[in-house]
Amino acid sequence: MNAKELKYRNTSSFSICSLFRVLNLFRTSSFGFRIFQLFRISNLFRASNFEFRISQAIVLAVLILAASPSLAIAHLVTTGMGPVYDGIGHLLLTPEDLVPVIALALYAGLRGASSGRRALFLLPLAWLAGGLGGLLLNDMPAYPVAIVSFLLLGGLIASDLQAGDGAVPVLAVSLGLIHGALNGAALKNGPAVLGLVGIMAMLFVFVALVSAFVVSLNRPWTRIAVRVAGSWIFASGLLMLGWTLKGQG
Amino acid sequence: MKGMTGQRHLLGTGVTLLVLFILSLSGAALAHESQPGSVDIKQLAGNRYEVIWKAPIYYGKRHPARLELPEHWQTVVEPTERLIADAHVYRRVVAIEDPGVHGSMVRFPGLEGTITDVFVRLNRLDGTTMTAVVRPTKPFAELRGERSWHTTAAEYIGLGFHHILQGIDHLLFVLGLLLIVKGRMMLLKTITSFTVAHSLTLGIATLGYASAPLPPLNAAIALSILFLGPEIVRSWRGETSLTIRYPWVVAFLFGLLHGFGFASGLSTTGMPRAELPPALLFFNVGVELGQLVFVFIALALVRSFRILQVRWPRWVEALPGYAVGSLGAYWTIQSKHEMRISKYETSNKL
Numbered sequence: 301m302n303a304k305e306l307k308y309r310n311t312s313s314f315s316i317c318s319l320f321r322v323l324n325l326f327r328t329s330s331f332g333f334r335i336f337q338l339f340r341i342s343n344l345f346r347a348s349n350f351e352f353r354i355s356q357a358i359v360l361a362v363l364i365l366a367a368s369p370s371l372a373i374a375h376l377v378t379t380g381m382g383p384v385y386d387g388i389g390h391l392l393l394t395p396e397d398l399v400p401v402i403a404l405a406l407y408a409g410l411r412g413a414s415s416g417r418r419a420l421f422l423l424p425l426a427w428l429a430g431g432l433g434g435l436l437l438n439d440m441p442a443y444p445v446a447i448v449s450f451l452l453l454g455g456l457i458a459s460d461l462q463a464g465d466g467a468v469p470v471l472a473v474s475l476g477l478i479h480g481a482l483n484g485a486a487l488k489n490g491p492a493v494l495g496l497v498g499i500m501a502m503l504f505v506f507v508a509l510v511s512a513f514v515v516s517l518n519r520p521w522t523r524i525a526v527r528v529a530g531s532w533i534f535a536s537g538l539l540m541l542g543w544t545l546k547g548q549g
Numbered sequence: 550m551k552g553m554t555g556q557r558h559l560l561g562t563g564v565t566l567l568v569l570f571i572l573s574l575s576g577a578a579l580a581h582e583s584q585p586g587s588v589d590i591k592q593l594a595g596n597r598y599e600v601i602w603k604a605p606i607y608y609g610k611r612h613p614a615r616l617e618l619p620e621h622w623q624t625v626v627e628p629t630e631r632l633i634a635d636a637h638v639y640r641r642v643v644a645i646e647d648p649g650v651h652g653s654m655v656r657f658p659g660l661e662g663t664i665t666d667v668f669v670r671l672n673r674l675d676g677t678t679m680t681a682v683v684r685p686t687k688p689f690a691e692l693r694g695e696r697s698w699h700t701t702a703a704e705y706i707g708l709g710f711h712h713i714l715q716g717i718d719h720l721l722f723v724l725g726l727l728l729i730v731k732g733r734m735m736l737l738k739t740i741t742s743f744t745v746a747h748s749l750t751l752g753i754a755t756l757g758y759a760s761a762p763l764p765p766l767n768a769a770i771a772l773s774i775l776f777l778g779p780e781i782v783r784s785w786r787g788e789t790s791l792t793i794r795y796p797w798v799v800a801f802l803f804g805l806l807h808g809f810g811f812a813s814g815l816s817t818t819g820m821p822r823a824e825l826p827p828a829l830l831f832f833n834v835g836v837e838l839g840q841l842v843f844v845f846i847a848l849a850l851v852r853s854f855r856i857l858q859v860r861w862p863r864w865v866e867a868l869p870g871y872a873v874g875s876l877g878a879y880w881t882i883q884s885k886h887e888m889r890i891s892k893y894e895t896s897n898k899l
Contacts, residue, residue: 324617380685381715382664416857512853 346377365521387495390487396446397479404475405507406526408468409514410460413455415468422469423507424500426476427483434484445478445543450537459529460523464496521537563687576806584635584813586667588655589615590692593642593673597625598650602639611637611822614660614667614688619653635763647774653692660688664715665816682708682882701824704830705815709835712814714844718770719807720843725777725873725890727847729796740844742763742797746804748833755772755829762811764884770810771880773803778874785870857877 379385391397401423408419453471456463480496487495514526590598600622604612607790626642645653650671657667660683667683669690681690682704713719725728726743730736753759776799780792781836792799 378661378686380661380664380666381711385714413857417859420857420859505850508850508853508857512856516856 330533336350352353383491383494384498384501386491387487387498390483390491390495391502393442396449397483399536400446400449400453400475400479401503401506402451403457403512403518403530404468404471405510406514406529407453407457407471408507409511409517409521410457410526411463411468413515415465416507416515417460418469419472420504420507422472423476424503426473427480427503428476428481428496428500430477431484431487431499433477434481435484435488435492435496437481437485445482447540449475449479450533450540452531454530454534454537458527458534459530460527495505574700578772584665585815586612586614586636588667588669589651590669590671592672596645596649597623598643598645599830600641600643603636604639605636605665607665612659612665613663614657614665617656617658618643619655621648622653641675647723650692655683655690655692655768657683657688661685671843678824684711694876698827701827705828706835707840708814709811709832709837710839713839714838716810716814718774719768719810719840721873722770722777722803722807723840723843724847724869725774725781726800727844728781728798728869728873729777730791731793735796737801738797740840743804743807744802744837744840746801747808747836750805751761751807751811751815751833751836752829753807754809755815755832756825758795758811762864763813766806766809768881769806769883771884773806775821775874775877775881776803778870778877781870781873782867785867 306381362405379389380514404419405416408415453475456471483499484496493499517523517526587601587603589599589601591601591604593599593866600683602615602616604614604616608611622645624641625644628639628641630637630639632638655669660667663685665685669681669683669692671679671692679692681692681702683690684707688714723740723743726739727736732737750759754761777792780790780799783790784793811833815828
């Protein structure tokens with residue numbers, strides 16, 4: 301490793317350290333302490349090299365999912381331009397959906413052009429499939445899916461985890477099916493299928509633009525910037541988790 | 550040369566997906582289905598006002614929105630209703646008691662579920678006027694004195710922007726041009742000539758110097774899209790034609806037609822003369838902004854596909870030309886059908 305690379309790694313460590321400080325705050329709370337003890341996430345803090353274990357992240361995600369189901373709150377957007385644009389408006393004005401989509405595109409971009417291509421086609425199709433399923437559902441309980449998506453995808457971007465070739469397709473399909481189903485349930489009494497088509501088109505545009513942008517980044521510091529963005533997404537997820545837990549208490 | 554052809558193919562295939570998106574939109578919104586409505590409130594004498602509510606025909610049916618006047622506006626002359634070519638016109642005379650017309654709220658229940666804009670105009674005997682644009686997202690207007698120029702500007706820019714985004718036929722024409730054009734300079738020339746041409750006819754039509762009846766105009770616009778279909782296929786095969794060599798000429802000529810189409814989204818009847826030029830200017834700015842956003846997204850997508858090394862099957866590469874041509878043909882036939890219905894209804898009335 302030359303001096304330049306070391307410098308960038310140090311810069312990266314700085315952002316990761318900020319992330320760790322936030323995690324540490326969570327760890328010091330009684331609930332957080334138990335979670336950390338249970339899944340030995342504290343080891344992360346002791347490790348000299350940051351190695352985010354995907355299995356730990358998934359376990360944490362499932363735990364959060366199981367811990368706090370709540371009622372789905374559907375908010376429909378009326379653009380006055382027809383149901384397709386209403387669907388697009390719904391996506392643009394729903395950060396719980398929009399941020400994970402951008403996060404997936406960022407991560408796919410970090411993993412290279414082939415991952416970007418897979419995400420480009422799989423995410424919109426999975427979202428549509430999930431959405432069509434969601435249209436058939438009645439009273440869907442809303443698990444804090446957004447928190448899991450924020451934490452998982454934010455963590456993956458921040459750590460720049462070199463997952464296998466199948467990781468991005470699995471993430472794209474999972475994200476699409478779950479968020480799509482929630483969207484479908486929310487849009488059932490509004491723009492319905494045409495709204496989903498609008499969302500699908502917007503997803504395609506977003507993933508294409510964002511992942512291609514990340515793939516095109518050549519300078520090492522630009523990749524660091526993307527990872528910093530990931531750490532912000534993770535931190536936002538953590539804040540949301542805190543609010544959810546506080547709300548329940 | 551090979552690179553250029555490859556780039557064009559990439560553009561074609563990339564935009565194919567946009568065409569498919571547009572296809573899905575076409576059932577929901579067409580430019581000529583989003584005619585605006587209008588409410589003209591004219592002071593007759595003292596507290597007497599005439600209220601004329603022109604509700605456009607909405608997808609072949611009576612418009613779902615209705616006009617709701619404030620409670621202190623008492624109807625004094627029995628309301629009348631008549632059907633004209635493209636709208637229902639409701640007229641009534643009201644007596645406006647205290648606190649008067651100033652600050653009154655006019656509402657449009659049912660508008661929120663539509664894609665219709667409504668122009669509200671108040672003309673008083675002392676020559677003072679007030680105008681407002683009501684959108685489905687805010688289906689009410691408060692009648693309150695003169696408004697600042699930037700409020701008017703924002704309203705009309707938004708109106709123009711929405712009009713082009715809803716006008717799938719106009720966007721499809723721009724898309725067709727993008728598929729034919731080779732090189733950045735030619736792209737700039739083509740888009741500029743389309744802009745100049747439609748701005749000219751938009752101005753002429755809005756100022757009342759010329760007009761085009763809607764059904765044949767829609768048919769002509771659809772024909773312009775149909776015309777581009779074979780040209781795209783020709784360009785894709787590496788053949789040449791006048792349109793491929795000079796796309797800006799075609800853009801200019803057909804742009805003149807499209808300008809009349811844009812004018813249908815801006816109802817200026819009864820609008821105070823002082824407000825006409827800024828309304829026209831800002832509406833056109835909104836249209837250009839919408840067009841630029843569309844072109845920008847199309848070009849950015851092309852670049853993204855290149856970076857992501859997206860390879861398309863050969864049949865997908867040929868799809869844009871056929872999609873543009875087929876939609877053009879479909880809309881031409883649809884417009885001809887509407888013209889026949891319109892003629893039949895007119896002869897029945899006579």
